[in-house]
Amino acid sequence: MRAIEITRFGAPDVLQLARRPIPQAGPGEVLIKVAASGVNRPDVFQRQGHYAPPPDASDLPGLEVAGELVDGDFDGDNPFGLRRGNAVCALLAGGGYAEYVVAPLAQCLPVPGGLSLIEAAALPENYFTVWSNVFDRGQLGHGEGGIHETLLVQGGSSGIGVTAIQLAHAFGHRVFATAGSAEKCAACVQLGAELAINYRDEDFVAVVKQVTDGRGVDVILDMVAGDYIPREIDALAEGGRLVLIATLGGSKAGIDAATIMRRRLTLTGSTLRVRPVAFKGALARQLHDKVWPLLEAGKLRPVIHQVFPAAEAAQAHALMESSAHIGKLVLQW
Secondary structure, three states, X not given: OEEEEEOOOOOHHHEEEEEXXXXXXXXXXXXXXXXXXXXXXXXXXXXXXXXXXXXXXXXXXXXXXXXXXXXXXXXXXXXXXXXXXXXXXXXXXXXXOEXXXXXXXXXXXXXXXXOOHHHHXXXXXXXXXXXXXXXXXXXXXXXXXXXXXXXXXXXXXXXXXXXXXXXXXHOOOEEEEEEOOHHHHHHHHHHOOOEEEEOOOOOHHHHHHHHOOXXXXXXXXXXXXXXXXXXXXXXXXXXXXXXXXXXXXXXOOOOOHHHHHHOOXXXXXXXXXOOOHHHHHHHHHHHHHHOHHHHHOOOOOOOEEEEEEXXXXXXXXXXXXXXXXXXXXXXEO
């Protein structure tokens, strides 16, 4: 099969097309003939040498695919009744930049009705991540703010950002977002954000306090960390939750513990790649039950900025690093 290898750690041009043996599915696993692979920021970190795959994962980058089930073990945990020939999208621990990939069956979902395989390839990494962090760890809609809470999404025009905005809006919450240009802010509003804040020109803490009458927001989804963290603590409402999923601005921050205690704040975070199959399978079932119907009804949609031929993975990575995109980048096989 064709695959995209990381030939050495470095710039995007270290990604090269290569030949690899087709992997073999083991117990509880299936083999997928890949039509499209999603591109994600962790793929860039892995290429740079900053994010090693788990010990039992493929060394190839790629955390999500869509394609056709061609072989495997369908007799174990198979809540959606999947069989050979079905079109699926899957969350992976690695190996997605290839024409064939092995995935745990529990991490495969049927392609939502009305979506193409290219669109479906843009779903798993972002939807699993947002559901786990905003609605599970962040408890959006279940905190002190009541059933209609407020969410601030840092980096609203990213793949994670456009997913979080749409999902929270679809469930009736007020959503605010930050982005780095007028075009990106407009895209956030179009997707359901009540207000988008250009972080180059405005202080998100002051804006959030103003539009919430001084209360602050109930949940913040943060991919920046670093010196954003003390500012985000200031922007939280009483009982608010700050959920960290990346450290693009650095992993160290100074915080006032007394403020956290006095205002009953929660600081939490997670990474998804190393979590066990059972955990990811449980997320898949929640998504199928609560989110897939919204996708099929057209109330949510993947936002794809550009589709690249798989052999142009280096160009896709260069675009991602430029941060000039809005939404997802996808490789097509």
